[in-house]
Amino acid sequence: MKLTVYLSGEIHTDWRDEIAAACRQMKLDVTFLAPVTDHDASDDCGVAIMGAEPNKFWHDHKGAKLNAIRTRTAIERADVVVVRFGDKYRQWNAAFDAGYASALGKALVIMHGPDHQHALKEVDGAALATVETADQVAAILNYVLTGALPRS
Amino acid sequence: MKLTVYLSGEIHTDWRDEIAAACRQMKLDVTFLAPVTDHDASDDCGVAIMGAEPNKFWHDHKGAKLNAIRTRTAIERADVVVVRFGDKYRQWNAAFDAGYASALGKALVIMHGPDHQHALKEVDGAALATVETADQVAAILNYVLTGALPRS
Amino acid sequence: MKLTVYLSGEIHTDWRDEIAAACRQMKLDVTFLAPVTDHDASDDCGVAIMGAEPNKFWHDHKGAKLNAIRTRTAIERADVVVVRFGDKYRQWNAAFDAGYASALGKALVIMHGPDHQHALKEVDGAALATVETADQVAAILNYVLTGALPRS
């Protein structure tokens, strides 16, 4: 079995690399998709390509829609959508992605620390797994693909 | 024309009542749906009906899923989904609802103050209208149903 | 809000009547749908209308498909599907209904005693609520429709 996995959410830590590295080491057949993780590029892509906007709302609007070409295509293509909520920022786009993926019937894995537990209860409630670490995500993908569990 | 409108998001101010009152005054044929807006009931409904849980995660989990019976049914039934982001709390469930509604192709109206503009750019980017006040939501519903614009 | 609720599963106890009576007492706007609960009619309907079959497989086949006209129509029409697993029989049709409803995205409520807990873990895992009694189902429908919780 192969899996296509979309890694949504936090872009300021290297959790995507950790998951990918762990899966590579286990030789899993996984294709990872992700949003653009360069914060500045992601913020300014719309005006950089389609022209400046004096009003910040439209500056952001152009960028958000352009990024949506990538994120929606990736979510639709994914078998599993992992959404990571980190410590910084509002991360409403991560929760939006989780809702979008849920309505499409994607298998949802949510990753966050214990302090966000209550605030994420609806998001966790729609998920098939809730974890705290990148290693757990890799262990899940390994189990789903091979049936093997981590050695204790 | 009639509309069914789901009012998602903030539950600590009376914005739902304002919209409903304004629509009633304009005699619009709108059916409003909403989540349970009693914060305590919403938090504890799962354990109140299905039994206590010592672990807060499962306490919340039971409640979140029980609330999902109502919210998902309402979103699927709605023609228009209005999502209000207020000043307090993380409100990830509001963003989740917006993503869920968006994937189902619902007409999305987002309501928030100017300070959340940048953080909500992806959510606004998926919406057909972004507003700040309950009066604007009512004006939108009036225009959609009757074609009439507010007198200036 | 109104709900259409399909009550699937066990046909040898009066759990459907208990739920309906409790909802009637609470004046909830619920339309209940159910399979044919007369065991003999349900078993023999196919041959009674379409002619006898010497082979038991085809006797049952004709009946099962005829009953499917009712059960599939009802599941598709329902907002909530409640599936009750009782003490007798294999009840594979109940689990089939649960899977069918789950794939259609229906809100699933599973009702069974504690001794079936392990055997029903996959079915419970797909549900938005798991309960033991008819009163709990009624309490869930009441909460979903009115936001009110049972008085303790």
Place this chain on the structure above:
Amino acid sequence: MKLTVYLSGEIHTDWRDEIAAACRQMKLDVTFLAPVTDHDASDDCGVAIMGAEPNKFWHDHKGAKLNAIRTRTAIERADVVVVRFGDKYRQWNAAFDAGYASALGKALVIMHGPDHQHALKEVDGAALATVETADQVAAILNYVLTGALPRS
């Protein structure tokens, strides 16, 4: 033509291997998918990766949902879903899979002994073929792919 076939149900006999071996011998272009068939791993996967649960319900719940990542992905990917009901256990998850696959419009093949005939009539009624042996499943896949029938 190629086929993707999901083999659901009984995990305590080697029926999956028999089908795969027979298809290999006939050089059929079939990709087989299956649930995790290690009973202990399947039962404990949730807590092994995501942490222990004192309550058996949540222990099972975590596992059932984790397994659902694999089973739902596999069912959605399959052209044909074969569900085997064996002699042991309740096997409600097998019937659940059959209902899930049926609602998605998958071609359903049911495999069971004659003593389960009456109890499985609704499941058989939704199937395109009902058989008793692994050889018959292989003969079906061969016929579907090549048009050849078993030599008598």
Place this chain on the structure above:
Amino acid sequence: MKLTVYLSGEIHTDWRDEIAAACRQMKLDVTFLAPVTDHDASDDCGVAIMGAEPNKFWHDHKGAKLNAIRTRTAIERADVVVVRFGDKYRQWNAAFDAGYASALGKALVIMHGPDHQHALKEVDGAALATVETADQVAAILNYVLTGALPRS
């Protein structure tokens, strides 16, 4: 429970009236839909409204598409689609309707005499019931709605 039933196929006998009369007598809550059953109107409707065509192919084409507005709307709206194959004509449109309804997941009931049995095997194979008489269709609708079987 209410049902919407589309009666497709043969237009030269009064089988539709027989079913409707029998259901009326049993006081069933059924809405019947049907194609235009006036043969000449059905053949000439396109050119009568949209202008004559010298070429018979386009004469028929205009009519067939105009009739499709009614038939497709009715099939989509129906819970149950009954298709009657009579003794005359090719009736390919009846078989087309059966295939169309089947792909939409409608409950299919096929009605024909024993001499068409072999030629209709694929159509019968997609149906939930195969009958010979209008009384049997009425008995099916009665059973589906009330659970009552014909008295023998």
Place this chain on the structure above:
Amino acid sequence: MKLTVYLSGEIHTDWRDEIAAACRQMKLDVTFLAPVTDHDASDDCGVAIMGAEPNKFWHDHKGAKLNAIRTRTAIERADVVVVRFGDKYRQWNAAFDAGYASALGKALVIMHGPDHQHALKEVDGAALATVETADQVAAILNYVLTGALPRS
């Protein structure tokens, strides 16, 4: 039978009223839906409710999206979508509506004069009927609902 009909396209002549009047006279059970037909309101609705925009692109963008709440809801609700191409303006929104309705499987009726025949060939090719006059649309709705043809 009842029909819901969306009348898309040209807003500067009274073709909608003509169709509605003709249907009323024939006592047809038709619910008509339409876009906002006040040209100025339709152009300025976005800024009137959500605030002025110095850039004409965003002025129009706000209005177009607000109008889409009405038009998409109406198209999804319609059984039949009639699209009228008149003599003035580019009318790309009319062709957009036709494509949108076609992808949703709606029954499409296109209305235009003979001089647009070649330019509208793809749109006509997706339609179930192509007509020139409001009377012809009314005759189609009459035939679809009652089976009666215009007297010659």
Place this chain on the structure above:
Amino acid sequence: MKLTVYLSGEIHTDWRDEIAAACRQMKLDVTFLAPVTDHDASDDCGVAIMGAEPNKFWHDHKGAKLNAIRTRTAIERADVVVVRFGDKYRQWNAAFDAGYASALGKALVIMHGPDHQHALKEVDGAALATVETADQVAAILNYVLTGALPRS
């Protein structure tokens, strides 16, 4: 561009080979799918694999459903469905396939002689092309893939 084409209908002439040979000669990238075209195998496959039936109805039923595993999978996988109506037999299964494919939104090409024109008007009315010869089907596939027209 590549195409997957399902060739449904008549199984007693070599029209499928003609189309395939013509496409091969033009080096088109087409994958052809077809039903089992061995009449006897197709009729008897069910009982040959799953056991004899004394009643001809169930003999045929078993076979029809087994064949449906192949035909439905093929139709769902196809971009274009070509349905050929020949001179012999009722061919209701061909019309059923056409209806099934049409409801799934497949591009439909119908192939038949002029004497079937009137009887096939509804089927032709749902098609994107109606032709008489295998050469025309090949020319269509060539045009769709390369834009080249036959030299006159």
Place this chain on the structure above:
Amino acid sequence: MKLTVYLSGEIHTDWRDEIAAACRQMKLDVTFLAPVTDHDASDDCGVAIMGAEPNKFWHDHKGAKLNAIRTRTAIERADVVVVRFGDKYRQWNAAFDAGYASALGKALVIMHGPDHQHALKEVDGAALATVETADQVAAILNYVLTGALPRS
């Protein structure tokens, strides 16, 4: 990531080649699909393959439907649909394609000069990006695939 991109609209300039060349230079993994861009072949394909029509309407009708086999297949297969509105012709088929793609949830990019801004406001309102030049389309595809922005 790979993308499949359908390039709809204007066929009299070389904008498709410009985009393809720019993407090739950036070594992007994009498969481009397009309608038949030979104006005469596109107009006459229907009659060239399926026989002459004295009436221009049916001449065009045959061609439009034949072209639809290609265009609909391509739109359904595409991740991104780019629609270019040029200076000549009515281009209603371009707007139809945009509406069709929008209803299927495809990511829509619209390309046109500033003078069409007002007339295309509804089409632009449904798009995720609006641009003027082929270079901008290529920059968008580059950003979506690699996250890189054009150097200023």
